[in-house]
Amino acid sequence: MINAKPFGFNELKVKDIGNASSSKPNVPVIPLARFVHWKWDKSGAQQIISTQTLNKGSEINYSSFANDSSIVIRILKKRETKNAFPAPSSSSTDHDQLAVKIGDKQIAVSAHWLVSVSPVISRMLSVEMKEKQQRMITLDELGVDMDKFKQFLEAITYLNGPFLPNPKSVLMLLELADYFQQVSALKSCCEKHLTNCVEIKLIDRFFLIDRFGLDNLKNYFLHLDVDKLRAFFNANHEWLARFARQVKRSLATIALSASSGSDTPSAFTCEKRADEQGRHKKFDKIKYYFNSISY
Numbered sequence: 078m079i080n081a082k083p084f085g086f087n088e089l090k091v092k093d094i095g096n097a098s099s100s101k102p103n104v105p106v107i108p109l110a111r112f113v114h115w116k117w118d119k120s121g122a123q124q125i126i127s128t129q130t131l132n133k134g135s136e137i138n139y140s141s142f143a144n145d146s147s148i149v150i151r152i153l154k155k156r157e158t159k160n161a162f163p164a165p166s167s168s169s170t171d172h173d174q175l176a177v178k179i180g181d182k183q184i185a186v187s188a189h190w191l192v193s194v195s196p197v198i199s200r201m202l203s204v205e206m207k208e209k210q211q212r213m214i215t216l217d218e219l220g221v222d223m224d225k226f227k228q229f230l231e232a233i234t235y236l237n238g239p240f241l242p243n244p245k246s247v248l249m250l251l252e253l254a255d256y257f258q259q260v261s262a263l264k265s266c267c268e269k270h271l272t273n274c275v276e277i278k279l280i281d282r283f284f285l286i287d288r289f290g291l292d293n294l295k296n297y298f299l300h301l302d303v304d305k306l307r308a309f310f311n312a313n314h315e316w317l318a319r320f321a322r323q324v325k326r327s328l329a330t331i332a333l334s335a336s337s338g339s340d341t342p343s344a345f346t347c348e349k350r351a352d353e354q355g356r357h358k359k360f361d362k363i364k365y366y367f368n369s370i371s372y
Contacts, residue, residue, distance in 0.1 A: 088138070088139060088140055088141070088142060089138070089139040089142040090136060090137070090138050090139075091112065091131060091136060091137040091138075091139075092135075092136035092137075093109055093131060093132075093133060093134055093135060093136070106132050106133070107132060107133035108130050108131070108132055108133075108153045109131050109132060109133055109152070109153060110130070110131045110150055110151060110152050110153055111128065111129070111130050111131070111150070111151045111153060112128070112129045112130075112131060112137060112148055112149075112150055113125060113127075113128050113148065113149040113150075113151070113275055113276070114126040114127045114128070114129075114139065114142075114146060114147075114148050115146065115147060115148075115149065115275045116143065116145055116146035116147065117145070117305055119308065120308060120309075120312040121279070121305055121306070121307070121308030121309030121310070121311070121312050121313075122278065122279055122280075122309070122312070123275040123279055125275055125276070126146060130153075149273050149275060151241070151243070152241070173187055173188050173189050174188065174212055175187070175188035175191060175202075175212055175213070175214070176212060176213040176214075177213075177214055177216060177226070178213060178214070178215045178216070178217075179215070179216050179217060179219070179221070179222060179223045179226055180217060180222065180223065182222075182223040184223065184227070186230070188202060188212070194233050194257075195257040195258065196257075196258045197256070197257045197258050198214070198257065201214060219253065219256065221249060221253070225246075225249055226253070228246055228249070228250070229249070229250060229253040229254075232250055232263055232266075233254075233262075233263055241266075241270070242266060242267050242270045243270075244270075244274050244276040244277060247267050247270050247271060247274060247277075248277075248285075250263060250267050251264065251267040251268075251271075251285070251289060254267065255289050264289070265293075268289075268291045268293050268294055269293070271285065271291070271294055272293065272294055272297050279309060280309075280313045280316060282294065283298060283313075283317075284320060286298070287320075
């Protein structure tokens, strides 16, 4: 159990009261939670003051805790990673055997399980593509190594359990969730983390809204205090204007592609165009709000 209470003037003490501290030698340090102390600066950015880890049986002292600062608390959980994601059983048929290859490394997973969580894999194995015939998919184009892909597999395995992304893994997990269209759970989990992930710059998190269609993160920006939102917009006006031009060029390319040629576009292409146009409308609402308060 973690207890936090004021301790003197502008001081705060956080202590683990559920476990007695041990002075015995060679006792491993067990981290329980990470505390990120931050505040808003004049440019509308979130400035990290300090980052501390609360270990089992220990305490953290803040000697100058300002009223205008905040603390993000992340519970650190350890979990066995052995058999973290379903592999084909020894009694399974060849139809359930699927090899995933990245670079010179390869792992075996259950095809039935991976198809159930990823529409992209389902399409690969439901039509006469080379992946279905060879029972192997090569994912070199993802730009991640096998260890990171295993983290993704672990994440989608534990979505209904004690899974929490962290500042180092959240962007990678979000990109893979979007690529494999495994959006309903993992994407939502990453979005919640990004809302309070002060380790990632606010402007960088803003650009993720349009790229991945993060409505909850968009609402976080729209509900910021007007003064903070104005400072953020004025400090990043050039980047935001450049981003708006890129979105318009992207939509113009989509429109040109749609009007040229006589071939009927596929259902996937139509879905992609509709998704891009929908995200552009959402961004317009944010841009309009920023323009109304920036001067």
